Amino acid sequence: MENHHREFRFSASSIMSFVWRGIVVGIVSGIVVSLFRLAIEMLFEEMIFIYQKAQTNPLLLVPLTLTSLFVVWIISLLVKSEPDIKGSGIPHIEGELKGLLQTDWWSVLWKKFIAGSFSISMGFMLGREGPSIQLGAMSAKGVAKFLKASRMETRAFIASGAAAGLSAAFNAPIAGLLFVVEEIYHHFSRMVWVTALVASLVANFISLNIFGLTPVLSMNQELPFLALKQYWIFILLGMFLGVMGFGYEKVILNFHRFYDFVGENVHIPPYAYGIIGCFLVIPVGYFYPQLLGGGHRLILSIAQENMLLTTVCFYFIIRFFWSMLSYSSGLPGGIFLPMLTLGSLLGMAFGLVLEHLHLISAAALPLFIVLGMAGYFGAISKAPLTAIILVTEMVGDLKQLMTIGIVTLVAYIVMDLLKGEPIYEAMLAKMTIAHTTDIVEPTLIELIVSDKIAGKKVRELNLPKNILITTQIYHQQSELVDGETLLHAGATIFVVVNEKEMSKVTELVM
Numbered sequence: 001m002e003n004h005h006r007e008f009r010f011s012a013s014s015i016m017s018f019v020w021r022g023i024v025v026g027i028v029s030g031i032v033v034s035l036f037r038l039a040i041e042m043l044f045e046e047m048i049f050i051y052q053k054a055q056t057n058p059l060l061l062v063p064l065t066l067t068s069l070f071v072v073w074i075i076s077l078l079v080k081s082e083p084d085i086k087g088s089g090i091p092h093i094e095g096e097l098k099g100l101l102q103t104d105w106w107s108v109l110w111k112k113f114i115a116g117s118f119s120i121s122m123g124f125m126l127g128r129e130g131p132s133i134q135l136g137a138m139s140a141k142g143v144a145k146f147l148k149a150s151r152m153e154t155r156a157f158i159a160s161g162a163a164a165g166l167s168a169a170f171n172a173p174i175a176g177l178l179f180v181v182e183e184i185y186h187h188f189s190r191m192v193w194v195t196a197l198v199a200s201l202v203a204n205f206i207s208l209n210i211f212g213l214t215p216v217l218s219m220n221q222e223l224p225f226l227a228l229k230q231y232w233i234f235i236l237l238g239m240f241l242g243v244m245g246f247g248y249e250k251v252i253l254n255f256h257r258f259y260d261f262v263g264e265n266v267h268i269p270p271y272a273y274g275i276i277g278c279f280l281v282i283p284v285g286y287f288y289p290q291l292l293g294g295g296h297r298l299i300l301s302i303a304q305e306n307m308l309l310t311t312v313c314f315y316f317i318i319r320f321f322w323s324m325l326s327y328s329s330g331l332p333g334g335i336f337l338p339m340l341t342l343g344s345l346l347g348m349a350f351g352l353v354l355e356h357l358h359l360i361s362a363a364a365l366p367l368f369i370v371l372g373m374a375g376y377f378g379a380i381s382k383a384p385l386t387a388i389i390l391v392t393e394m395v396g397d398l399k400q401l402m403t404i405g406i407v408t409l410v411a412y413i414v415m416d417l418l419k420g421e422p423i424y425e426a427m428l429a430k431m432t433i434a435h436t437t438d439i440v441e442p443t444l445i446e447l448i449v450s451d452k453i454a455g456k457k458v459r460e461l462n463l464p465k466n467i468l469i470t471t472q473i474y475h476q477q478s479e480l481v482d483g484e485t486l487l488h489a490g491a492t493i494f495v496v497v498n499e500k501e502m503s504k505v506t507e508l509v510m
Contacts, residue, residue: 178390
């Protein structure tokens with residue numbers, strides 16, 4: 001128990017200790033993720049240039065295809081050697097914070113950086129945000145190892161690095177913090193939120209110095225307002241996005257069966273499924289290079305061009321299925337930005353239908369692009385607060401918080417009524433975890449007393465024998481806990497638990 005008391009003193013110490021740790025995490029994670037983002041942008045520019053030249057000289061497709069296959073083969077070898085770099089990386093971070101697995105931070109860091117940079121820049125419809133979150137988290141874990149942090153402190157470092165990674169990827173520091181609390185860490189902790197906020201702000205400052213102050217998805221125009229009597233439109237849009245989000249989740253969680261079927265017939269191992277995806281992405285790059293990548297450019301283009309409804313629907317179909325092909329191949333890359341892109345297309349399509357019905361003017365269409373992104377992402381991730389703030393920060397317009405909130409809330413409710421799961425939790429549940437954590441000795445975690453257990457005495461909780469509440473802090477007063485201790489709503493409690501059982505504790509007390 002001596003180690004647990006040392007960890008507790010840290011948790012109850014001055015807030016400045018959290019701030020300094022956040023600054024260190026923000027600097028390290030911000031530099032790593034900014035370099036990752038810069039590498040993707042530079043490589044992607046070259047790839048698009050080659051595809052555009054190939055449209056007038058198709059023979060260029062031959063060296064392009066051979067080079068792409070060689071690069072994907074190298075990526076496959078990296079994936080084979082380090083399975084934790086597959087896909088987004090966010091489920092891996094959730095799994096680590098839940099005590100389900102332990103990752104080699106250095107192996108994941110450099111292999112994800114290289115493999116992710118090439119996977120995303122080659123034109124696969126993958127996003128940089130998932131890998132950025134994982135890179136930020138692994139950078140922070142490396143800092144924790146260097147500082148010889150305790151396991152409770154290490155979890156706070158990892159969560160803060162994840163927030164810094166999202167912040168640097170999208171210039172969205174507040175969304176980075178909310179995403180960690182709402183989607184990754186799943187409970188409020190003073191140590192985590194203070195460290196994560198500082199890390200996010202520092203990482204964002206570094207990113208802004210490299211990429212400029214312009215918001216990532218700036219529409220270069222003020223988003224229009226609809227009259228209050230037209231707000232029923234937002235409810236319909238939210239319902240539409242909730243249903244479409246549910247469909248997206250069902251497809252992406254089961255699309256791996258396509259690769260399993262093809263892989264078995266052509267004898268390609270799972271770690272090399274990206275080779276199959278490569279053959280399927282190159283034709284899209286030749287005919288429609290504007291549809292490649294995460295979708296950042298496409299979102300901006302549909303906001304600035306007068307597209308037909310049929311074109312928008314066609315783009316959505318291509319992006320939807322090729323996003324599935326890209327992610328299910330197991331290549332390092334995320335679904336965050338691709339989800340936002342699909343949401344923007346759905347919002348635009350919905351707006352165009354309303355325009356044809358003379359319910360809105362063409363000037364209002366950019367608003368529906370923004371609402372589509374927030375509602376679609378909020379439904380699929382089941383993280384509505386993150387969706388609202390993320391899109392607001394990316395667009396750089398705070399005036400539409402009300403409308404964004406309505407659409408996102410309705411989409412979230414519809415997704416919940418349809419029994420949809422948070423996408424990253426669902427992906428974690430489907431993961432085959434080959435190396436669960438071997439840590440069996442007790443560790444200390446920090447929780448906030450929820451309404452579920454507030455007003456009860458500790459003995460009334462019927463906790464398993466290997467789970468022990470040691471301390472409660474309420475109104476800055478600390479007390480040792482025994483069976484007769486009354487738990488106060490909003491108080492901070494420290495719980496001794498085996499890491500593998502952290503999720504069980506959360507279910508019991510949260």
